[in-house]
Amino acid sequence: VRTSGKPFFDGKGNFLGYRGVSTDITATIRADQAEQELRRAQSELTHVTRVTTLGELTTSIAHEINQPLAAIISNADACLGWMGREAPNLSAARSSVEWIIEDAIRASEVIRRIRALAKKGEIEMVPLDINEVVKDVIALVTRELVSHRVTLRTELRAGLPTILGDRIQLQQVIINLVMNGIEAMEAVTDRTRELLIQSSKDDVGHIHLAVTDCGVGIAEKDADRVLDPFFTTKSSGLGMGLSICRSIVGAHGGRLSMVHKSGPGATFQVALPPHKEAVA
Ligand SMILES: Nc1ncnc2c1ncn2[C@@H]1O[C@H](COP(=O)(O)OP(=O)(O)OP(=O)(O)O)[C@@H](O)[C@H]1O
Ligand SMILES: [Mg+2]
Structure with a gap:
């Protein structure tokens, strides 16, 4: 404990204590360490x-x-x-x-x-074209799509401002969303299994990436919980996918949300702020 201040005494000269700023440094240090631990654990988990x-x-x-x-x-x-x-x-x-x-x-x-x-590298925030990240992911999941008879449609807006992000982590977000989409369409036999990946920009200049499937959809009662850690409706699921996506997107100053929509299927959307220099 670090105390800066003056000693105070009562009328008879008895020591009353110190008055002034008293900071519990040990607590601060512990909180710092805990936070570092947490960050390490989080990155291990990702x-x-x-x-x-x-x-x-x-x-x-x-x-x-x-x-x-x-x-x-x-x-x-x-x-x-x-x-x-x-x-x-x-x-x-x-x-x-x-x-x-x-x-x-x-x-x-x-x-x-x-x-x-697979590399366990340092997080590296660099200016990225979100469409390039999508293309990296497509190269990795194409086979998975084919083997699940899923048709991929992309609507990637050209000339979007760059974002500042870690390429690998953002790939992971998109892979998780795509895998969820594929899994959600597993049961679909009466219509084309189509997965749509869109990139766009909103009015305030944020970059949006949306992954839409036409699968089983999300029940009203689950809507608030899908992003929570360990929430899963799958027998072999961990329920980690979306919560990891959310924390990665959050660390990028963005937001992951489930878009309510009519019709079958689900849409998950990532909104990311543009890289400052790209705006200037
Ligand atoms: N595209 C989707 N369509 C319908 N439900 C979905 C979709 N994406 C997620 N969900 C629901 O949200 C739950 C949580 O998803 P999340 O990705 O976090 O975990 P999971 O897929 O069950 O397991 P894993 O840890 O392997 O990703 C799923 O179990 C499912 O019920
Ligand atoms: Mg998942």
């Missing part, structure tokens, strides 16, 4: 759930890499064929090699994205 999500995506990701690898093998085969002819067809061989390079780049792109997502 990392763990991110890796869990990756785990769930493993089959899709493996496919995503296997496809270009298979193409590489058949193109290499074809290339050998073109060169092995009596009169080697060099231009055909060249095309095969060019396709090999393209596919190899595609495979390494996928790996690069996964590594970035």
